[in-house]
Amino acid sequence: MPEGHTIHRLARQHQRMFKGQRVAVSSPQGRFIEGADAVNGKVFTKASAYGKHLFHHYDGDRIVHVHLGLYGKFGVFDATDGVPDPVGQVRMRIIGTQKGTDLRGPTACEVVTEAEVSEILARLGPDPLRKDADPGAAYTRIHKSRRVIGALLMDQSVLAGVGNVYRNELLYRHRIDPHRPGTKVDEAEFDDAWTDLVELMNVGVRKGRIITIRPEDDHGLPSYGARRPRTYVYRRAGDPCRICDTPIRTEVLEGRNLFWCPTCQT
Structure with missing residues (x-):
């Protein structure tokens, strides 16, 4: 299972790739269709991490919560010369102006509210990678x-x-x-x-x-x-x-x- 440094690194990568862009979000696999529809076409405002939990924030107070678990991983592709066909069981695909990413095999991939994010964080101890850690x-x-x-x-x-x-x-x-x-x-x-x-x-x-x-x-x-x-x-x-x-x-x-x-x- 990826440790916390990997999740924080992913948050920084996704921030660079998508922040401020109106992105296309889909679920080629079909297991995240409703969630993808909820954020598809919205502006990706930021990515954040806490422990092993990754959060994608969109305008309209929409948040996608991802926990990679044992088998989850993101793959990156170039979207400037056409978008490649999905390979394997892609739970969530995000396409920006230049880059795209495919998520496969996560334990959790869901749209949550701010209140639900607070509930997740309340179950966790301090994260050594966060400046607000106690x-x-x-x-x-x-x-x-x-x-x-x-x-x-x-x-x-x-x-x-x-x-x-x-x-x-x-x-x-x-x-x-x-x-x-x-x-x-x-x-x-x-x-x-x-x-x-x-x-x-x-x-x-x-x-x-x-x-x-x-x-x-x-x-x-x-x-x-x-x-x-x-x-x-x-x-x-x-x-x-x-x-x-x-x-x-x-x-x-x-x-x-x-x-x-x-x-x-x-």
Whole structure:
């Protein structure tokens, strides 16, 4: 599932492609026909992101809410020399003056009201990529919970936009055992981790990829797959820790694969 930096990057891309334009919106697949009709021909005013939720805003207070889920993705095409035929199950197609985009496979693609947007956001914790984020709200929830920190960081009601890569890598970078209860994470540790997370995710927005390894630690075995990011622990089970050589361990925690170094993270 795309992490928050990908959604913010998409919001910026769509803002550049469509802001201020009267766009054509359709649903070649047929599963978003009524929603597409509601915004077709309207002016695309802005795109915004919160956590893993993307919002397209149109004049007339129309908003399209997109959650990519596990399989959703946007594809971009040039619309200046004719519009290509849709390929595959295109849920939503947007065509501007020069560019177009096709959305396939999202978990959610729906027209919502401002009130419904507020309801979505009310269920989410602070987003590290937003300037209005309140890290104190996240720490309060963490410090009151006996759930382990490795689970809390993946809970979107605690922190919005953090996925499995950032969760595993952040805990390693701050030498925190993912099995430690939230009640045992002190405020100074959290503040340091939050500051680091904000920086890491902003790098992800700018670069379009996750970068978590400090230059001085960038040695040892290569990344875990072709065109994949180099990581400290994520998907490196059994490989030696880049710092201490202890084999990286893994287990399933609340349905997601957890990775950690039992020596470095205490």
